[in-house]
């Protein structure tokens with residue numbers, strides 16, 4: 001991890017709708033921080049249409065020292081795709097509902113504190129993943145959670161209560177699906193409740209699906225929750241929150257450098273909070289140290 005030079009010119013990507021909160025305070029806070037630290041900056045507000053292309057153009061025209069994503073995991077993922085494989089680092093101001101990657105990177109969770117990383121930070125190069133060519137910067141999964149994410153994206157209200165309500169409704173009738181997971185180390189074949197693919201540790205909800213994952217070690221994890229009797233759900237959840245998934249006989253973590261998953265029934269998949277069509281054969285590739293991120297100085 002490199003301690004880094006001062007940023008002088010910044011691009012902020014603000015999602016006006018993320019986390020269901022008004023962003024005028026955020027814009028005021030950015031303007032104030034910019035004034036007091038003599039920063040040149042631009043704000044790009046996402047529209048949900050063509051943002052990737054517009055941001056790619058803005059990145060090359062404006063030439064910022066860093067790009068800060070102010071939104072939830074979807075906005076972070078959009079901005080990460082824009083700066084990936086460039087020298088421009090990604091900063092995060094967490095103003096979504098989950099903010100998973102920012103928590104895993106130790107980024108402060110208030111706007112005021114997150115802004116201080118502009119002037120006092122380190123830069124870390126992290127590994128990212130691709131699932132059938134779709135980039136993943138935090139967590140992907142197949143099965144139960146992807147179904148809940150799909151229903152949540154269509155829900156009229158947002159927030160953890162809505163998510164928990166949908167999860168409970170879907171859980172009661174959920175049937176596990178059959179998969180085959182081939183990694184460079186081992187093979188799993190059987191029914192699973194969900195399969196999570198990640199370099200990171202926890203979902204935005206703080207469920208530690210992969211407590212020992214290291215985001216820049218060249219290795220990623222496939223976390224299996226195998227088919228289990230409904231009565232075992234509480235114990236599984238307890239062990240996930242307690243960071244002891246190994247205490248549950250229904251969870252298993254495969255560490256690997258590459259993998260192929262056969263999703264025989266083509267169950268739903270989600271990548272960083274967005275539902276994606278991946279088909280029945282999913283090839284997972286790791287791209288070591290392919291994204292530079294702004295993190296707290298040590």
Ligand SMILES: Nc1ncnc2c1ncn2[C@@H]1O[C@H](COP(=O)(O)OP(=O)(O)OP(=O)(O)O)[C@@H](O)[C@H]1O
Pocket residue numbers: 015016017018019020046047048049071072073074075076095096097098099100204273
């Ligand atoms: N101006 C806009 N109007 C409507 N939708 C938008 C707009 N800008 C971005 N979006 C949509 O917002 C979604 C991304 O939201 P994001 O993930 O950042 O916030 P969130 O869902 O509240 O937080 P989290 O992912 O942390 O739960 C994308 O689907 C994107 O298309």
